[in-house]
Amino acid sequence: MGTLRITVDHTVRISARSARVHATVTGSATLTSGVAGRKAALVRELVADLAAHGVPEDAVEVTGVRLSTSDGRLLRSQSVEFGLVVDVATDLLPDVLGVLADRQGLAVDRVEWVYDEFEASVGVTATAMTMARRKADAVAAAAGLEVTGILEASDSWSMPARMDRAFPAPMMAASARGASAPLDLGIELNATSELCVHLSVDFALSP
Numbered sequence: 001m002g003t004l005r006i007t008v009d010h011t012v013r014i015s016a017r018s019a020r021v022h023a024t025v026t027g028s029a030t031l032t033s034g035v036a037g038r039k040a041a042l043v044r045e046l047v048a049d050l051a052a053h054g055v056p057e058d059a060v061e062v063t064g065v066r067l068s069t070s071d072g073r074l075l076r077s078q079s080v081e082f083g084l085v086v087d088v089a090t091d092l093l094p095d096v097l098g099v100l101a102d103r104q105g106l107a108v109d110r111v112e113w114v115y116d117e118f119e120a121s122v123g124v125t126a127t128a129m130t131m132a133r134r135k136a137d138a139v140a141a142a143a144g145l146e147v148t149g150i151l152e153a154s155d156s157w158s159m160p161a162r163m164d165r166a167f168p169a170p171m172m173a174a175s176a177r178g179a180s181a182p183l184d185l186g187i188e189l190n191a192t193s194e195l196c197v198h199l200s201v202d203f204a205l206s207p
Contacts, residue, residue: 016113
């Protein structure tokens with residue numbers, strides 16, 4: 001009885017399953033005590049426009065609010081800045097960016113790509129196991145032995161640091177493209193990233 005340890009590093013490219021669009025909305029508003037950011041008119045209108053393009057209301061998150069007043073009194077007219085994050089499926093991204101680009105006072109800061117590493121790793125690890133067993137069979141046969149089972153196995157996966165796509169402010173300014181037309185940047189609005197699975201398997205050997 002013997003043991004043969006085989007390690008396999010298997011790397012594939014996977015596609016983003018969705019995107020998180022980070023944006024900043026600025027404008028003037030009169031806010032009263034207890035009114036949440038989403039209730040502000042400029043945000044409420046944006047949420048309604050996005051809903052018309054298939055983006056549910058709960059996919060729009062207000063991440064921050066900054067107020068600037070001229071006389072220090074909160075209830076007076078003031079400049080307001082909202083930080084927004086919109087979760088969107090990749091196939092809806094051109095439509096969503098079109099809605100955002102048509103709004104005065106809105107700038108898209110960056111697009112964060114979202115991957116499902118765990119689900120992707122399941123199939124990749126299974127392929128790595130097939131590769132490990134094929135190698136184990138070949139090595140065992142060369143030694144006049146036979147693989148009879150697995151004593152221990154472990155796996156891990158990793159992805160490189162993610163690079164978000166940034167959009168220059170002029171590109172995202174309101175334009176005369178037509179009301180909320182899909183935004184065409186001349187590139188595919190999707191992303192891929194490497195997923196590397198590391199698999200280590202201890203195979204049992206017998207004569």
